[in-house]
Amino acid sequence: MSTAVKFLLNLYLDAADPPGEGFDADFLAAAGQAGELVSAHAFAHPSISAVVRVREGVVTVTEGPYPRTSDHVAGQYVLDCENRERAVELAGLMADGRSGGVEVRPLMDSSGMEM
Structure with missing residues (x-):
């Protein structure tokens, strides 16, 4: 029997x-009806975000998105799918001409094993 894997989908707009x-x-609808959608989060506009960095023990905060491009992560979705191919199939339902793409990444636990 196949074990499901959790995937993080980052939607770029x-x-x-x-x-x-x-x-x-x-x-x-597709991910919810199949019971594969674990959670979904829409993000606020990137202009109100902050990036925190530590360099040589000094903490700096930069206002605004990171990296500085027109595309930003607009939302994240966690799926629990049988395989990568299914996660990619579901991501294709969101990737339209307006999006910068949907990144599909397996989630790992603290030991480095896929969840």
Whole structure:
């Protein structure tokens, strides 16, 4: 029997082109009905974020998005799927012409094993 793996989907959008309401409806319906959606989070506009860095013991805070590009992570979704191919299939339901793409990454536990 196959063991499910948890995947993190990062949705990248151009900050100048926010998503319309329901842009991820097909994805949410498919993943939700299949019982594969663990959680979903939309993020606030990147202009109100902060980046914290430590260099040689000195903490600095930079206001605004990181990295400085027009694309930013607009939301994250955690899936519990049978395999990477299924996670990619579901990500394809969100990736449209307006998005900068959807990154699909397996989640790891503290020992480095896939969850």
